[in-house]
Amino acid sequence: MEIRLLTERDFDANIELSQYAFLYTLSEQQKEERRERFGEEKVWGVFEDHELCAKLLLIPLEVYIHGRPVRMGGIAGVATWPEKRRRGMVSRLLRRALEEMRKDGQLVSYLHPFSISFYRKYGWELFTDNKNYTIPVDKLPACQNVPGRVVREVRDLDILQSVYDRAIRRYNGPLVRSRSWWEQRVMNGIPYTAVYYNEAGEAEGYVLYAIEERKWITEEIFWLNETARQGLWDFIVNHDSKLKEVQVKLPVDDPLPLLLPDPMIKQEIEPYFMGRIVDAAAFIEAYPFAPSAESEGDTRFALQIEDRDAPWNDGRWIWTVSTDGSARLEPFLVSGDPELPANPALAALPTVSVTIGILTAFLLGYRRPSELQRFGLLSASEAAAARLDALIPARTPYLPDYF
Known part of the structure; x- marks a missing residue:
């Protein structure tokens, strides 16, 4: 073989x-x-x-x-x-x-699974979901007639990417899109586009969409502020005479039901992509943890990672997070290893034991450490899990792309 x-x-x-x-x-x-x-x-x-x-x-x-x-x-x-x-x-x-x-x-790897359980065996774990809405036309929001204008059939990639690059950074895990990715992946087969421009003529939102069998199908939608969001929704609502429903896929933290006059609509949470840390030491070093007060001093954990398919990750580590948010992993010096001296002082460190998949899930923001600790997916004391909560910035994962 x-x-x-x-x-x-x-x-x-x-x-x-x-x-x-x-x-x-x-x-x-x-x-x-x-x-x-x-x-x-x-x-x-x-x-x-x-x-x-x-x-x-x-x-x-x-x-x-x-x-x-x-x-x-x-x-x-x-x-x-x-x-x-x-x-x-x-x-x-x-x-x-x-x-x-x-x-x-x-440092990380993504895939779209044919079977979540299959890829979990190799260390990949869910890190992002989508919230899918199906909205009957009679439950669409009322038009607000906001300032600015929407222009159809804008396919200038510089304009679309300028909105995407600013809007996407509020999320964790989305792609940094190259020009070729836009051409070959994002725009390939897109029937219609529309861009919202503010009163100064600046692009602040866009939607890529299709209309099939009286259904509006949103392929992708982004906005930079509430006025742009409402301007795009005004544009969608103005199609109501030719539609029976609107379908839209958004991040899981989207608040649309709070903005609808009648939020009794179909909402579906769809598990989407899986992720995996490839090199734990390098990933931790590159990760921006939350800074803390100098009086608190550096935070240290004894970290046990289970990763049978990437042996360079598997084992025990000293995990240090400095007050400026930088961090590092170092091999844990343990008794019984003929090549490494014992270090009894490390026995006092709070212990965190986790699979590589669960480590990925909480560092990418899919679930908080304290939640994983309650369900037994992260082995640590409540205090250690709470400390991790404070160190890991909260940011919703979202991936609008597919491959």
Whole structure:
């Protein structure tokens, strides 16, 4: 069994496996378009006797963590021929991907799971949900006729990205979008666009949408302030004569029901993407913890991480968070290790024991440490969990993209 990067000579085998696994068929033109981009992608495969048996795509990206860009490895297109399944091939691919991401300085990894329980076994955990609304047209908010104007069919990526880049930083975990990502992923197949401009002519919001069978389908919507939000909703409501309902996907902290005259509408919380810390020591060092008063001094924990698929994370650490919000992980010097001297003073540190997936979940803001401690997903005293709550800034995770 061999694991290696696919090359151009493997293109047809890669496409054949993808079409079978994901139940689609590409035209010859689509195949040629993908062939042209194939050299830009990192596709890892498992081979037996020179035959491609399983594969995954590893996408180099960046995401915002508390407003700071962090390198991320996106995993997509995981597929195995059915006769090759249950032989550990995907397990080996995922472990190899973790090694490669660590080498490339990608501190976290995202994927959209076909099965949450499957990827939990390898350290990925849910880190973001979506709130999906279905609003009958008779329950839409009343028009407010706010100042400014909405212009349809604005496809200038500089304008759209200027709004996105400012609006998205209020969330944890969204992509830092490149120009090519906008062109190939965000805008590909979008039927309609509209941009809200304030009275000074500055873009402060946009919506990407479709209208199908009298349903408004919001692909993406962002605004910078309440006036822009209301201006976009006025635009949506002005379609009421041709609609029976409006569908919109928003972050889980969205307050729309408080703003509707009749909030008895369908609301669905949808578990969405999973994340995983790739390199715990490097991630902790890059993470902006909340500063504390100098009189409180540095905070230290004895941290136990369980991570069987990334052995560089697995084990015991001294976790120090300084008063300025910087932090570091250092190997825990324990008794019984012939290479490391004992340090009895460390026994007095508060202990935190956690899987790599749960560590990811609370550092990305999906759940607070004290909540995880109550449900037994984080082993720590109430005091230690409360201290972690104070050190980790609260910010809602949100990822509007898909890959």
